[in-house]
Amino acid sequence: MAFSVSKQSSIEEKYGSADHGVVSGLYKLWRIFLPRERVTLVLLLGMIVSLAVACFIIFDNLYKLAVKYVQSRWSQMRGHALSTRLLERYLARPYVFFLNENSSDLSKNVLSEVKQLIGGYLKPLLDFLTKSIQGIGIVALLVAVQPQAAAGVAAGFAVV
Numbered sequence: 448m449a450f451s452v453s454k455q456s457s458i459e460e461k462y463g464s465a466d467h468g469v470v471s472g473l474y475k476l477w478r479i480f481l482p483r484e485r486v487t488l489v490l491l492l493g494m495i496v497s498l499a500v501a502c503f504i505i506f507d508n509l510y511k512l513a514v515k516y517v518q519s520r521w522s523q524m525r526g527h528a529l530s531t532r533l534l535e536r537y538l539a540r541p542y543v544f545f546l547n548e549n550s551s552d553l554s555k556n557v558l559s560e561v562k563q564l565i566g567g568y569l570k571p572l573l574d575f576l577t578k579s580i581q582g583i584g585i586v587a588l589l590v591a592v593q594p595q596a597a598a599g600v601a602a603g604f605a606v607v
Contacts, residue, residue: 514577518573518574518577522573525569526562526565529561529565530557534557537553
């Protein structure tokens with residue numbers, strides 16, 4: 448089904464003939480590329496929305512990848528620093544200390560205990576802090592953009 452000429456002329460009556468600047472160029476592009484049939488228009492809009500959603504998903508995944516990389520790198524570097532400090536402390540001990548201690552226990556402390564501390568404590572804490580900061584940022588953005596909606600959401604959470 449084609450758009451009627453009266454529909455196009457009503458646009459010209461409502462918005463004028465658009466003979467000035469950027470609006471004129473956009474109006475001419477609109478008239479050139481406007482699909483004449485509703486099915487084509489729906490397909491075109493569907494493709495545009497699908498492309499926008501795909502771009503959003505790609506950028507969201509890239510953002511999550513970057514956050515996870517930074518978190519992992521930071522926690523691994525903290526583990527490295529802690530292992531290095533522990534090894535330096537062990538090496539600064541007198542020789543008698545090593546006679547009384549089992550060397551496998553010392554190496555286990557330097558390697559696996561630090562790894563367990565980082566994986567079991569630091570990474571979950573860092574993940575919690577990152578998600579908390581993201582949540583606070585979302586709430587702050589919501590308050591800045593739509594204070595009424597933020598108040599409604601806060602009231603909804605207060606009831607629950």
